[in-house]
Amino acid sequence: MVIAEDLFRAALHLTAPWYISSINFAEGERKLDIWVDFPKGSRFPCPECNNLDCEVHDTTTRTWRHLDFFEHQTFLHGRIPRIICPNCGVRQAKVPWARERSGFTLLMEALIVFFAQTMQISQISEKLHIKDKRIWRVVSHYVEEALIKADFSDVKSIGLDETSRRKGHEYITVFADINTGRIIFICKGKDASTLSAFSKDLKEHNGSPEQIKDICCDMSPAFIKGITDEFPLSSIIFDKFHVIKLFNEAVDEVRRLEQLINRILKNTRYIWLKNPSSLTKKQLTELGGLKDMNLKTVRAYNIKLGLQEFWKFEDREAAEAYFKKWYYWATHSKLPAIVKAAKNLKKHWDGIISYFDNRFSNGLLEGLNSMIQSLKANARGYRNDENFITMIYLRQGQLKLVLPT
Numbered sequence: 565m566v567i568a569e570d571l572f573r574a575a576l577h578l579t580a581p582w583y584i585s586s587i588n589f590a591e592g593e594r595k596l597d598i599w600v601d602f603p604k605g606s607r608f609p610c611p612e613c614n615n616l617d618c619e620v621h622d623t624t625t626r627t628w629r630h631l632d633f634f635e636h637q638t639f640l641h642g643r644i645p646r647i648i649c650p651n652c653g654v655r656q657a658k659v660p661w662a663r664e665r666s667g668f669t670l671l672m673e674a675l676i677v678f679f680a681q682t683m684q685i686s687q688i689s690e691k692l693h694i695k696d697k698r699i700w701r702v703v704s705h706y707v708e709e710a711l712i713k714a715d716f717s718d719v720k721s722i723g724l725d726e727t728s729r730r731k732g733h734e735y736i737t738v739f740a741d742i743n744t745g746r747i748i749f750i751c752k753g754k755d756a757s758t759l760s761a762f763s764k765d766l767k768e769h770n771g772s773p774e775q776i777k778d779i780c781c782d783m784s785p786a787f788i789k790g791i792t793d794e795f796p797l798s799s800i801i802f803d804k805f806h807v808i809k810l811f812n813e814a815v816d817e818v819r820r821l822e823q824l825i826n827r828i829l830k831n832t833r834y835i836w837l838k839n840p841s842s843l844t845k846k847q848l849t850e851l852g853g854l855k856d857m858n859l860k861t862v863r864a865y866n867i868k869l870g871l872q873e874f875w876k877f878e879d880r881e882a883a884e885a886y887f888k889k890w891y892y893w894a895t896h897s898k899l900p901a902i903v904k905a906a907k908n909l910k911k912h913w914d915g916i917i918s919y920f921d922n923r924f925s926n927g928l929l930e931g932l933n934s935m936i937q938s939l940k941a942n943a944r945g946y947r948n949d950e951n952f953i954t955m956i957y958l959r960q961g962q963l964k965l966v967l968p969t
């Protein structure tokens with residue numbers, strides 16, 4: 565079997581003193597076992613001070629799962645030496661095929677992370693017959709390594725949004741670089757402290773709060789307070805996506821109240837929340853029938869469509885003049901929820917009109933939001949918020965993953 569041993573030694577990138585001592589191919593069990601070893605008297609480098617010539621103190625036998633070999637699960641077995649270093653004392657030597665404490669070879673880890681970029685962890689678990697907990701551990705390791713090295717020195721504009729893994733679960737706040745769409749920071753909670761956590765993280769990655777010119781978010785008082793405290797030089801922009809979302813809640817309130825006395829509105833919730841262009845044919849027909857009726861909900865809906873026009877203006881002055889007219893319309897609608905929402909918008913006017921000073925915000929937070937929504941579709945598979953956060957970074961962090969080759 566000399567040829568097979570040479571082949572596997574090359575495939576595993578083994579160099580002296582490591583060699584393959586035996587191979588066992590269990591056809592029936594679909595299993596391949598490879599034993600690696602080193603000759604008596606071999607010396608190893610110290611993992612701490614790189615003293616090259618350390619004697620072996622003792623060994624422990626370990627097993628690592630390797631890449632499948634033609635649908636045979638492949639395991640590597642070997643003795644890991646503990647060495648005696650004259651400078652550092654007894655230390656565990658590094659082996660060239662695996663990370664310390666990992667039960668996988670480096671190549672197997674590379675494959676796992678490669679799969680995780682497009683597949684669900686549960687699918688990988690099934691495909692490779694590995695418990696998902698172990699897969700998450702590998703993926704988090706490489707994501708964390710890449711995050712440590714991330715550089716935020718050129719980030720100037722931030723969009724932030726809150727979300728949760730599942731309804732009723734703890735909130736997390738996600739920070740994205742608006743110019744690149746890269747998610748650069750995620751933390752638990754949705755209060756003002758998320759901004760101080762972000763400020764700290766920015767400093768740890770060659771950045772500083774002073775370099776952030778704009779922050780784009782919803783009208784939550786907690787975010788506004790956090791930005792004012794931690795990023796006093798940044799301007800705040802309330803983006804279209806969040807403004808419309810807030811206004812949609814008012815439209816929905818009008819519909820809910822009216823539905824109590826007018827059953828025709830039953831099951832029409834989504835028709836009023838979406839734009840006509842994103843409705844199905846059936847919904848459009850339904851909307852067409854309802855729009856001609858004298859309904860409060862129709863009035864509220866038209867005011868919402870009117871608000872959307874605001875972002876289509878070319879310049880700030882024209883938009884401002886339009887908003888004044890819209891505001892009169894909304895506040896004279898005799899629809900309490902709409903009046904309240906319009907007044908709330910006026911209170912946040914500076915942040916809303918700021919859009920016309922840079923115009924980048926539209927679409928980005930909405931895009932991020934829908935991406936996170938699609939990740940949430942697999943919420944059950946995440947088991948905890950840490951895994952959910954790892955997955956958002958992996959898919960949207962534009963990480964420079966350093967994978968073994």
Ligand SMILES: [Zn+2]
Nearest residue numbers: 610613649652
């Ligand atoms: Zn040493």
